Amino acid sequence: MQYMLMFYETTSDFAARSDKQANEFWAGWRAYVDALRKSGIVQSGAGLQPPATATTLKLRNGSRKIQDGPFADAKEQLGGFFVIDAANLDQALEWAARAPCASSGGVEVRPVLPPRPAA
Numbered sequence: 001m002q003y004m005l006m007f008y009e010t011t012s013d014f015a016a017r018s019d020k021q022a023n024e025f026w027a028g029w030r031a032y033v034d035a036l037r038k039s040g041i042v043q044s045g046a047g048l049q050p051p052a053t054a055t056t057l058k059l060r061n062g063s064r065k066i067q068d069g070p071f072a073d074a075k076e077q078l079g080g081f082f083v084i085d086a087a088n089l090d091q092a093l094e095w096a097a098r099a100p101c102a103s104s105g106g107v108e109v110r111p112v113l114p115p116r117p118a119a
Contacts, residue, residue, distance in 0.1 A: 008077065
């Protein structure tokens, strides 16, 4: 079954991407990504630019409402994701627990909807 692992990072996590802690920050992610890829369960994934680069769109009465920044004003923001093919939720949670941000921002694990049959 496919699961999406969504990685939530704190403001300090995002800052660590480019400050003097960057080598340590990226080393943790490189090790995690390498382990995921070597396991053969990765279907797709990517890191995301910081939340300040986001643009949120909502349709209200047929009109677009566009907002700079992320959808939610929260302490943690989505920093990246992987779609994995895991045997079950327990295996997906094991991989989520290994993510560098699991102890700071957190990881949301959610089953991916299967493709709809053609009508």
